[in-house]
Amino acid sequence: MSLSPVTRLRRSKTLAFYLFISPWLIGFIALAAGPMIYSFYMSFTEWQIMGGAEWVGLENYERMFFHDPLFWTTLWNTFFYTFFGVPLGLAFGYLLAVLLNQKVKFMGVFRTIFYLPSIVPAVASSLLWLLIFQPEFGLANALLDGFGLPTSRWLLSESMVKPALIIMSLWGVGGGMIIYLAGLQGVPPSLYEAAEIDGAGKWSKFWHITIPMTSHVIFFNLIMGVIGSFQVFTQAYVMSGGGPNYASLFYVLYLYQNAFEFFNMGYASALAWILFVIILIFTLLQFKLFGKKVYYEYDD
Amino acid sequence: MEQERKANVPLEPVVPGNTAKSAVPDYGNYKRQKKMDRLIIYLLLVLLSILFILPFLWMIATSLKTESQAISYPPTLLPSPFDFVNYRDVFELVPFIQFYWNTIIVTGLTVIGTVISSALVAYAFARIKGRGRNFWFILLLCTMMLPPQVTMIPVYLIFTELGWVNTFLPLVVPAFLGNAFFIFLLRQFFRAIPKELEESAIIDGCSLFGIFWRIVVPLSKPALITVAILSFMGSWNDFLTPLIYLNDMSKYTLALGLQIFNGQQTMQWGPMMAASTMVIFPLILLFFFAQKHFIQGIALSGIKG
Numbered sequence: 059m060s061l062s063p064v065t066r067l068r069r070s071k072t073l074a075f076y077l078f079i080s081p082w083l084i085g086f087i088a089l090a091a092g093p094m095i096y097s098f099y100m101s102f103t104e105w106q107i108m109g110g111a112e113w114v115g116l117e118n119y120e121r122m123f124f125h126d127p128l129f130w131t132t133l134w135n136t137f138f139y140t141f142f143g144v145p146l147g148l149a150f151g152y153l154l155a156v157l158l159n160q161k162v163k164f165m166g167v168f169r170t171i172f173y174l175p176s177i178v179p180a181v182a183s184s185l186l187w188l189l190i191f192q193p194e195f196g197l198a199n200a201l202l203d204g205f206g207l208p209t210s211r212w213l214l215s216e217s218m219v220k221p222a223l224i225i226m227s228l229w230g231v232g233g234g235m236i237i238y239l240a241g242l243q244g245v246p247p248s249l250y251e252a253a254e255i256d257g258a259g260k261w262s263k264f265w266h267i268t269i270p271m272t273s274h275v276i277f278f279n280l281i282m283g284v285i286g287s288f289q290v291f292t293q294a295y296v297m298s299g300g301g302p303n304y305a306s307l308f309y310v311l312y313l314y315q316n317a318f319e320f321f322n323m324g325y326a327s328a329l330a331w332i333l334f335v336i337i338l339i340f341t342l343l344q345f346k347l348f349g350k351k352v353y354y355e356y357d358d
Numbered sequence: 359m360e361q362e363r364k365a366n367v368p369l370e371p372v373v374p375g376n377t378a379k380s381a382v383p384d385y386g387n388y389k390r391q392k393k394m395d396r397l398i399i400y401l402l403l404v405l406l407s408i409l410f411i412l413p414f415l416w417m418i419a420t421s422l423k424t425e426s427q428a429i430s431y432p433p434t435l436l437p438s439p440f441d442f443v444n445y446r447d448v449f450e451l452v453p454f455i456q457f458y459w460n461t462i463i464v465t466g467l468t469v470i471g472t473v474i475s476s477a478l479v480a481y482a483f484a485r486i487k488g489r490g491r492n493f494w495f496i497l498l499l500c501t502m503m504l505p506p507q508v509t510m511i512p513v514y515l516i517f518t519e520l521g522w523v524n525t526f527l528p529l530v531v532p533a534f535l536g537n538a539f540f541i542f543l544l545r546q547f548f549r550a551i552p553k554e555l556e557e558s559a560i561i562d563g564c565s566l567f568g569i570f571w572r573i574v575v576p577l578s579k580p581a582l583i584t585v586a587i588l589s590f591m592g593s594w595n596d597f598l599t600p601l602i603y604l605n606d607m608s609k610y611t612l613a614l615g616l617q618i619f620n621g622q623q624t625m626q627w628g629p630m631m632a633a634s635t636m637v638i639f640p641l642i643l644l645f646f647f648a649q650k651h652f653i654q655g656i657a658l659s660g661i662k663g
Contacts (some may be wrong), residue, residue: 068489071486071487071488072488072489072490073488074482074486074488074566075482075486075487075488075489075491076488078478078479078481078482078486078566078570079478079479079482079483079494081475081478081479081534081535081536082475082479082498082535082536082538082541083494084535085532085535085536086497086498086501086535088516088535089509089513089532089535090501090504090509092512093508093509093511093512093513093516094504094508094509094512096512096515097508097509097511097512100511100512154406157399157402157403157406158403160399162396162399162400162403166649168403168407170645170649171407171410171411172406172407172410173645174410174414174642174645175410175413175414177591177595177641177642177645178595178638178641179594179595179597179612179613179616179637179638179641180595180597180613181597181613181614181616181617181637182613182616182634182637182638183413185616185619185620185630185631185634186413186416186417186631186634187413188620189416189417189420189627189630189631190413190416192429194429194431195428195429195430195431195433196433197412197413197416197433200431200432200433203432204432229410229413285505288505289505289506289507291598292597292598296617296620310507313507314598317510317511317514318514318602323511323515326511327511327512329507330505330507330508330510330511331508333505333507333508334504334505334507334508337505338503341503
């Protein structure tokens with residue numbers, strides 16, 4: 059029985075479709091789906107890289123929650139970094155974007171200056187800030203000293219290492235700033251004109267037009283900021299190694315150490331899955347809390 | 359007309375006792391207010407710019423200082439004398455040219471692989487109505503949300519099994535298998551290309567690949583350049599992947615090579631900053647020449663993505 063021309067066309071289209079997506083399909087199976095299942099299985103095993111895997115059931119998870127104080131330390135460090143760093147970064151990035159959205163001269167130069175730090179490799183900026191935060195001759199203390207303010211031991215101080223890393227992260231807000239800028243430029247000028255006719259002042263326009271009309275980009279940056287912040291790694295690895303006294307041992311740094319320094323692949327896999335669950339919960343929570351308040355221009 | 363109407367609206371709230379006067383628009387006050395605003399904006403911009411640029415200046419200054427001057431207190435911004443010895447030292451302390459070369463190979467292959475594979479896959483998701491397309495597309499979106507830490511360990515074990523550790527393959531091969539985020543970005547772009555162009559090409563007997571290559575790719579240059587720039591940055595700056603996979607110093611990329619200057623007993627700040635400057639320099643150059651695409655691309659990927 060010969061196939062109808064329509065069916066044949068459909069089949070050849072399907073074939074072409076799979077041919078075109080085959081690179082991704084191979085990657086998906088080999089580098090995403092397969093490893094995901096594998097890692098889930100590994101999280102229930104004791105797996106030293108040299109030996110084989112030994113099924114231990116929930117032991118890794120039990121150890122994490124009940125017998126590993128470092129797990130809670132890293133969780134606390136990561137939460138601290140996220141809860142202070144993300145809102146500060148959002149506000150600061152937004153402020154810069156609003157400033158850059160004014161019609162003044164040399165705007166290209168200013169935009170470049172604020173954006174540049176965010177394209178610098180994390181290792182390079184980490185080394186640079188390591189120098190700035192040097193207690194003896196660093197720029198940070200020199201500036202504080204110059205203004206007659208108390209200096210700090212920064213990365214060598216248990217209480218200041220996280221704030222120091224947050225300050226450094228503010229230097230790199232340019233990435234989020236560019237996204238705000240695009241959002242700000244999408245606000246129709248007619249809205250401001252209408253508000254001016256109604257006698258609205260600057261602040262009133264800012265609160266009632268600018269912020270609501272850019273809420274979708276603020277929300278986007280919030281979600282991405284939280285996800286990125288939970289995965290902080292390079293800065294702490296390069297600058298403080300997790301110290302002093304574990305004060306900057308962040309979750310992913312601890313995960314990395316377990317996997318590639320102690321070669322506890324099973325335990326590290328369990329850590330990875332809990333991180334996945336935490337990120338998922340926080341993302342869903344943000345959608346629940348703020349998702350409805352976000353204004354989308356194209357509601358389709 | 360438009361200008362006049364706007365100027366007539368007082369910016370300041372009208373003071374009650376002043377109603378008689380405010381019947382005549384106070385242009386002088388309005389202009390003064392505008393000037394003040396502008397002054398404050400400039401002041402803030404300049405002040406913040408100094409704060410943002412200071413670390414860069416510090417890096418370059420330190421790279422040109424002698425070791426004793428680099429750690430003197432109080433610090434001075436200007437090196438005296440300008441000393442280029444740190445730049446020479448970088449090449450003597452570590453195989454820096456080798457690092458450059460490694461990074462260029464890895465980044466070059468990554469960019470080529472990412473652009474080609476992501477574009478092919480994106481085209482299929484945008485235009486070829488194969489069976490199961492929606493199903494795979496949803497899976498693609500799901501992989502964007504998967505934290506890399508979850509797959510990192512098994513992928514490492516797979517590459518170990520394949521004997522790829524301490525080669526560039528783990529850094530380069532995944533790029534040829536497409537990147538979910540870029541596929542999504544390009545798909546959105548391809549969907550906006552008018553269908554009529556492709557339909558007429560089909561009537562002329564063009565194959566699907568021909569359409570992709572001769573029509574879609576030339577029309578999508580801005581999006582493809584965006585993907586190329588973003589994957590260039592991602593690869594040039596990547597630290598974790600080389601850290602995990604590369605053991606021999608002769609195989610190190612720049613991002614990983616920088617780390618050598620760290621963690622020794624005595625920090626060599628001068629050479630460290632000289633090396634950092636040399637790692638950042640190509641990125642700044644790229645940014646300078648691709649600025650328009652850069653900002654556009656990031657805005658495009660961030661919001662419409």
